[in-house]
Amino acid sequence: MSDKIRIATTSLAGCFGCHMSFLDIDERLLKLAALVEFDRSPITDIEHCTNCDIGLIEGGVCNSENVHVLREFRKNCKLLVAVGACSINGGLPAMRNHISVEDCLNESYIDGIGVENPQIPNDPELPLLLDKVYPIHEIVKVDYYLPGCPPSADVFWAFLTDVIEGREPNLPYELLHYD
Amino acid sequence: MNKTISIDGKTIPFKTGQTIIEAATAAGVYIPHLCHNPDYKPHGSCKLCTVKINGRNCSACTFPATEGQEILNKTPELENDRRKITQMLFVEGNHFCPSCEQSGNCQLQGLGYYLSMKDNHFPHFFANRELDASHPELLIDHNRCIFCNLCVRASQQSDGKNVFVISGRGINKRLTVNSTTGKLKDSNISVDDCAAQICPTGAILKKRTAYAVPIGQRLYDTKKIDEIALEQENKE
Numbered sequence: 001m002s003d004k005i006r007i008a009t010t011s012l013a014g015c016f017g018c019h020m021s022f023l024d025i026d027e028r029l030l031k032l033a034a035l036v037e038f039d040r041s042p043i044t045d046i047e048h049c050t051n052c053d054i055g056l057i058e059g060g061v062c063n064s065e066n067v068h069v070l071r072e073f074r075k076n077c078k079l080l081v082a083v084g085a086c087s088i089n090g091g092l093p094a095m096r097n098h099i100s101v102e103d104c105l106n107e108s109y110i111d112g113i114g115v116e117n118p119q120i121p122n123d124p125e126l127p128l129l130l131d132k133v134y135p136i137h138e139i140v141k142v143d144y145y146l147p148g149c150p151p152s153a154d155v156f157w158a159f160l161t162d163v164i165e166g167r168e169p170n171l172p173y174e175l176l177h178y179d
Numbered sequence: 180m181n182k183t184i185s186i187d188g189k190t191i192p193f194k195t196g197q198t199i200i201e202a203a204t205a206a207g208v209y210i211p212h213l214c215h216n217p218d219y220k221p222h223g224s225c226k227l228c229t230v231k232i233n234g235r236n237c238s239a240c241t242f243p244a245t246e247g248q249e250i251l252n253k254t255p256e257l258e259n260d261r262r263k264i265t266q267m268l269f270v271e272g273n274h275f276c277p278s279c280e281q282s283g284n285c286q287l288q289g290l291g292y293y294l295s296m297k298d299n300h301f302p303h304f305f306a307n308r309e310l311d312a313s314h315p316e317l318l319i320d321h322n323r324c325i326f327c328n329l330c331v332r333a334s335q336q337s338d339g340k341n342v343f344v345i346s347g348r349g350i351n352k353r354l355t356v357n358s359t360t361g362k363l364k365d366s367n368i369s370v371d372d373c374a375a376q377i378c379p380t381g382a383i384l385k386k387r388t389a390y391a392v393p394i395g396q397r398l399y400d401t402k403k404i405d406e407i408a409l410e411q412e413n414k415e
Contacts, residue, residue, distance in 0.1 A: 098307035145297040149277035178276035
């Protein structure tokens with residue numbers, strides 16, 4: 001195995017906006033590629049993560065599959081990072097949290113405006129929805145948080161360069177945003 | 180001879196009758212706060228202005244300055260307490276900054292930034308709170324109310340009205356509108372009232388004014404709340 005720092009990333013109940021923002025580091029991606037190696041990530045299509053240094057989690061936990069993925073990341077990543085508003089407080093998907101799952105499904109698939117052939121999807125392949133959308137720190141221990149919706153490319157860069165160069169990560173005021 | 184107190188080792192003059200936060204603000208020393216506003220009687224509810232006076236924790240907005248007080252304000256211990264209080268405020272309501280019209284100009288958010296708060300630490304309540312959009316020009320989003328009592332005080336003390344009241348206790352505490360239906364449209368609030376403009380979060384908003392300032396140019400985007408608060412409160 002190479003000496004490169006191994007990073008895994010995933011999006012749970014997220015919109016991939018944080019991943020897009022990560023890619024916004026633009027040409028710094030080349031510098032990063034020289035220092036790190038991507039394990040499980042939408043960038044690589046590797047299905048399971050093993051022995052990673054950093055796990056970046058976008059999105060909250062809304063279904064049973066999210067729980068399994070999150071636990072796999074926790075087990076295999078030395079440093080687990082909650083990336084973006086949804087992983088930190090559930091974000092916009094958590095706005096369903098005071099509505100019952102039954103009412104949510106009925107509104108989306110039965111009673112909603114413009115629904116054709118109304119039926120609630122129940123294929124066994126589909127992960128079951130949880131009662132609520134949970135911030136990831138309510139399911140596993142989280143080591144660091146990168147707030148923002150999404151965190152800017154500079155936030156990713158500041159965090160990763162700090163960790164790669166062996167410093168404790170520190171976000172200056174101008175990089176700290178909840179939106 | 181001038182009477183003085185000491186805050187974090189700095190000598191600060193005060194006038195008889197001043198609270199600690201008033202003396203500090205006049206001397207350019209920021210003590211974090213949300214429910215305090217120099218125009219209104221202190222309420223002492225948010226506890227963010229907690230300082231250590233001669234070894235005891237007290238609210239700087241209600242505690243009178245007296246000669247020789249040794250006060251600790253910006254210590255790691257107190258900043259940590261304040262961060263925890265702010266986190267509790269965030270988990271108790273539903274503060275989804277990305278979808279909030281007040282984002283960027285919100286004192287609760289600005290304080291989170293000032294205290295380097297990166298997460299909410301505690302389990303979230305995800306409380307079911309109402310929205311009152313009945314008024315043609317104003318909106319109340321109870322998800323964002325932190326019960327600072329500022330709208331209650333502003334309505335009574337500035338507007339000469341009595342539009343708001345905090346009712347209930349503990350987890351059932353709610354901002355209530357004094358009208359027969361409980362709806363804002365049936366109250367005598369006007370969009371120009373101080374009560375309509377004083378909310379430190381996005382709980383009371385003027386309709387059709389949202390997102391007017393681009394991201395990057397909003398109040399707390401580049402300037403910290405300590406600087407802004409001292410500027411505003413010393414101007415008044």
